[in-house]
Amino acid sequence: MSLPPPSLAQYILEGKALYEAQDYTEAHETLSQAIRLIEEDQRSYWLPEEDLAELYLLRGSALMQDDEKAAFSDPDIFFQVLNDFEQAIELLPEQGLYYKLRGRLYLRCTFAEYFDQAKADFRQALQKDPTDTDSMKHLGEVLAKEEDYTGALEFLSRVLLDHEDPEVRMLRGVCFFRKDVPDFQAAAGDFGVAQEYMPRLEELYVWRAQCFQEMDRIDEAIAEYDRLIALAPRKAGYYVDRGALNWSIDAAAALEDYDKAIELEQHPLAYNNRACHLLEEGQIDAALSDMQKALPEAETYPVIYATLAEVYAARSDRNQMYHYLRLAMKHYYEDVMDVLENPAFKEYTREDRFRELLRS
Numbered sequence: 580m581s582l583p584p585p586s587l588a589q590y591i592l593e594g595k596a597l598y599e600a601q602d603y604t605e606a607h608e609t610l611s612q613a614i615r616l617i618e619e620d621q622r623s624y625w626l627p628e629e630d631l632a633e634l635y636l637l638r639g640s641a642l643m644q645d646d647e648k649a650a651f652s653d654p655d656i657f658f659q660v661l662n663d664f665e666q667a668i669e670l671l672p673e674q675g676l677y678y679k680l681r682g683r684l685y686l687r688c689t690f691a692e693y694f695d696q697a698k699a700d701f702r703q704a705l706q707k708d709p710t711d712t713d714s715m716k717h718l719g720e721v722l723a724k725e726e727d728y729t730g731a732l733e734f735l736s737r738v739l740l741d742h743e744d745p746e747v748r749m750l751r752g753v754c755f756f757r758k759d760v761p762d763f764q765a766a767a768g769d770f771g772v773a774q775e776y777m778p779r780l781e782e783l784y785v786w787r788a789q790c791f792q793e794m795d796r797i798d799e800a801i802a803e804y805d806r807l808i809a810l811a812p813r814k815a816g817y818y819v820d821r822g823a824l825n826w827s828i829d830a831a832a833a834l835e836d837y838d839k840a841i842e843l844e845q846h847p848l849a850y851n852n853r854a855c856h857l858l859e860e861g862q863i864d865a866a867l868s869d870m871q872k873a874l875p876e877a878e879t880y881p882v883i884y885a886t887l888a889e890v891y892a893a894r895s896d897r898n899q900m901y902h903y904l905r906l907a908m909k910h911y912y913e914d915v916m917d918v919l920e921n922p923a924f925k926e927y928t929r930e931d932r933f934r935e936l937l938r939s
Contacts, residue, residue, distance in 0.1 A: 587616050587624045591634065598637060603645035610638040632670035636677060639663030643684070651687040660684060675707030679714050686721055697721050712738045716747055723750060728758035745776035752786060763790040781811055785820070792824065800824050815840035819848045830856065847876035851886050858886075863893050881910035889923040900927070905936060 590613035597606035614634060616624040626634065639660045643650040650656050664681040671677065682700030685693035701718040704711055719734035735751040738744055752769030755762045767790035774783045788803035804821035811817060822836030834856060840849035850873035857866035870887050877883040884907035891900035904924070912918055915937050919928065927933045 587613055587626075590616070594641075595637065598641055601644075603641045607638060607641040607645060610634060610641060614638060628670045632667040632674070632677070635663045635670070636667040636680070639667070640680070647687075650684070652689045654690055657684070657688060657690070673707065675704040675711065675714075678707070679704040679711070679717070682714070682717060686717055694721050694725055710741075712741050712744075716744065719747070719754075720750060723754055726757070728754040732758070743772075743776075745773045748773040748776075749780075749783060749786075752790075756786065756790065761793070763793045766790045767794075779810065781807060781814075784810070788820070788824070797824055797828060813843060815843040815846040815849065818843070819846055819852065822849070822852060826852070826856075845872065847873040847880050847883060851880065851883050854886055854890065858890060858893060863890065866890050867894070877906070878910075881907065885911045889921070892923045892927065897927075897932075901932060901936065905939075908936070 590609055594606050594610035594613060597603075597609055617626060617631065617634075639662075642656060642663070643660045646656070650660050661681065661684060664677060664684065667674070668677045668681065678700040682697045682704065685697035685700065698718060698721050701714045701721065704714040705718070708714075715734040715738045719731040719738070722728075722731035722734070731754045732751060735747050735754065738747045739751070748769045752766040752773065755766035755769065767787050770783050770787040770790065773780070774787070777783065784803045784807035788800040788807075791797070791800035791803065801821060801824050804817060804824065808814075808817050808821065818836040818840040822833040822840070825833040825836060834853065837849040837853040837856075840846040841853070850869040854866040854869035854873070857863075857869065867890050870883065870890055873880070873883045874887065877887075884903050888900050888904040888907050891897075891903060894900075904918070908915075908918065918924060918937065924933070
């Protein structure tokens with residue numbers, strides 16, 4: 580068997596060296612020159628199938644590594660990488676790694692949904708190597724994206740039997756939280772373990788607080804926000820969330836949180852929640868003042884429409900009450916019964932205008 584001509588060997592060696600040095604742009608160009616020689620003259624420039632498959636795989640990987648964000652979002656780059664991975668798989672279909680890499684490309688794509696293709700590739704990789712925890716992890720991720728949380732839990736749990744992975748812990752926690760019959764205790768446990776490895780990842784504290792809130796363990800939920808605010812003291816939204824938790828057990832502490840959120844960035848939900856307190860205290864004009872400051876953000880936080888309807892109901896300003904109640908029913912209330920059961924609207928329920936609004 581004759582050896583490849585020196586020019587081809589030189590391109591391949593140089594391309595691999597550039598790839599190892601993380602000079603992915605030059606690696607891609609050099610490997611492309613090698614592949615171009617082979618594709619243009621296969622008789623003179625020949626490689627065994629396994630070496631040629633590796634060459635395509637390496638070129639595709641170099642292009643993807645050069646700019647991962649573009650590889651997943653730019654169709655032109657995405658399909659160049661995909662074509663190289665497919666060439667590698669066609670040449671060496673028994674290689675599980677190739678399916679895993681193509682599956683990851685499908686999974687991360689942002690301009691189209693390739694979940695079925697990703698699942699098929701990760702399952703194929705697992706057929707080649709049933710112990711491949713990377714493929715289990717990615718398959719669990721795909722299933723979670725498809726909201727098949729029970730299926731996702733199966734694979735994510737298998738990963739954790741083999742080794743600790745904080746990202747898997749977090750994802751499994753989300754699946755426990757979101758499955759048809761949630762397991763908030765298990766979810767809180769996973770988020771807690773993930774916190775040990777990623778103590779600065781803020782969303783873990785939010786998730787864990789939500790778990791405790793669902794279990795009616797409000798003190799523990801507040802404690803998570805205490806830790807989160809210590810970590811990120813300039814983020815107004817966290818004060819709003821802690822204030823909402825504090826509301827039923829320490830109204831003064833809740834108001835302090837809303838005041839702080841307003842001081843930091845005039846957070847619309849802080850105005851909204853503070854207005855609810857003022858309304859309960861009979862300070863209707865002060866509540867209206869807060870709600871007028873919140874109103875510009877109502878499209879983002881449609882609860883503002885509902886609170887404004889309550890404020891105007893308390894002021895007996897029917898036109899404004901009906902105006903904002905109509906918007907609240909369009910953007911906020913999910914069920915007419917929520918409107919009927921709201922004591923703020925009790926005196927209006929017998930009015931024809933109110934009944935007509937409910938029917939519309």
